[in-house]
Amino acid sequence: MDNCLFCKIIAGEIPCHKIYEDDEVLAFLDITNDPEGHTLVIPKKHSVNLMDTDSDTFAYTCEIAQEIAQHYVNIGYADGINIYINSGVDAGQEVMHLHIHILPRKQGDGINFARTEKQSDKTLAEVAETLKLN
Numbered sequence: 001m002d003n004c005l006f007c008k009i010i011a012g013e014i015p016c017h018k019i020y021e022d023d024e025v026l027a028f029l030d031i032t033n034d035p036e037g038h039t040l041v042i043p044k045k046h047s048v049n050l051m052d053t054d055s056d057t058f059a060y061t062c063e064i065a066q067e068i069a070q071h072y073v074n075i076g077y078a079d080g081i082n083i084y085i086n087s088g089v090d091a092g093q094e095v096m097h098l099h100i101h102i103l104p105r106k107q108g109d110g111i112n113f114a115r116t117e118k119q120s121d122k123t124l125a126e127v128a129e130t131l132k133l134n
């Protein structure tokens, strides 16, 4: 897609530090190197984010992300892994091409990833009532 940064990386028009590539997926290091080894896994077929990605493409991209995460642990590079997707501007998405972040974590690295420290005034039952899908 024109004017998509990650499509340009896929096309080789912008360089990247490649970790893995096949016909459908590319994985490369995040430019921030924060934390070290921060990796992005992207489908070659353009989609914006979680909402418009077809399920087969999403499943395969996740499968490769899992393989890369296992590889980082297997080679002793990471003691643990965080995986996340920012989907939508209000969720912090900056590049509008679906990408899975892989953060290699090391014992005692002190990164506070999971907690937002924003407590809700609603009960879990109220939240579940609002969110339930079936």
Ligand code: AMP
Pocket (backbone or CB within 6 Å): 005, 014, 016, 029, 030, 031, 032, 040, 085, 086, 092, 093, 094, 095, 096
């Ligand atoms: P997000 O905020 O989820 O959209 O994440 C976009 C990510 O792309 C950020 O972590 C950026 O550091 C990363 N990024 C932006 N430009 C490049 C680039 N040219 N090469 C590698 N990573 C990039």
